[in-house]
Amino acid sequence: MGAFEGVTLGDRLRAHFGHDRHLYGALTLAMANDWDAGGVTRSILAGWEDAPGQSLPQLRLLAGLFRILLRGEAPELAAFYPCLGGARDHRDAWPVARAVMAAYSDELRAALRETPQTNEVGRALALLVGLSYAVRASGLRRVRLLEPGASGGLTMLVDRIRFEGSGWAWGPVGSPLVLSGCGAPGLVPEAFEVVARRGCDLNPVDASTPEGAAYLTSFVWPWHLDRHDRLRAALRLAAEHPVRIDAAPASTWVREQLEQPAPEGVLTVVWHSVTRIYWPPVETEAMTAAVDEARSRMPIAHVAMEHPWDGSTPDADAGALPVIEVDGVRVGHCGHHGPPVVLDGGLPR
């Protein structure tokens, strides 16, 4: 029996949620028992017994299962997935899931190689807030967006999203994606035009393809209906307006991009969200230095929605609410998935 620091993979499956109050809780508890009993879970996860805890094979397995359903296969299991219209009691899902796992075990074994990743389009709200400060401070309304750690680049579709806050609204009326509950009473977002947008990621996703769309969808909990609605709308936008995401680490990519000057009168905005906690400290230092060095060559702003960082520990406090910063100055905070925003020091001036 494989073990990880004295804890079996079955134990890790059992502990991940530790309850059966939702579908994945019920499934991981049942998978844990099945692993202990040497069932299909044990055969699919063979070789992962000593995988590092943060590799989360249990989430890779659940996402692989979800992707089968997203193709329209195994409708008997989709009947337990609320985002797919399912309404069956999740406590009855295991026998159905076990049969699907047995039928698709080769595919599920391969799915374990896919790194868990989400791209939360609601975080575009923090970009809108940061852009409003930066545009107002620079007087420039034409913007080149550069996003390290972009995943599928969905937040860079900021100008195609309709935002509804407390007493304000912004963005194209009729957009398929409306972010409501944005908060920030009194905010008057600035007008701007995005003239270029490009991102990078260690593991980029092409959100404009069906495969990329299924990949991003498969890591969102199936009962989080609002997140699925938003993601579906964002993926429609991405299919119409693809954003290029290069495979590269943050700091070298940002430095390379900033070697290319933006057209006259264009504000370059380096933006990132919930990625810095995964960067080694040298990555953060090198990227910040690349932005600061570019300041003498071009109008540039650095907008971030990140967990507070103490300069040394990458994952300083992943539980704390993310902070919105413009050029290193905190302007407010927001929810983990974006809305609502609370501004600290009043409105952009």
Ligand SMILES: C[S@@+](CC[C@H](N)C(=O)[O-])C[C@H]1O[C@@H](n2cnc3c(N)ncnc32)[C@H](O)[C@@H]1O
């Ligand atoms: C939690 S996701 C956030 C994605 C997106 N920014 C968002 O807010 O939805 C973190 C992303 O950072 C990427 N990442 C981690 N370390 C990185 C690095 N050193 N350089 C570039 N991307 C990195 C991961 O691959 C992942 O896509």
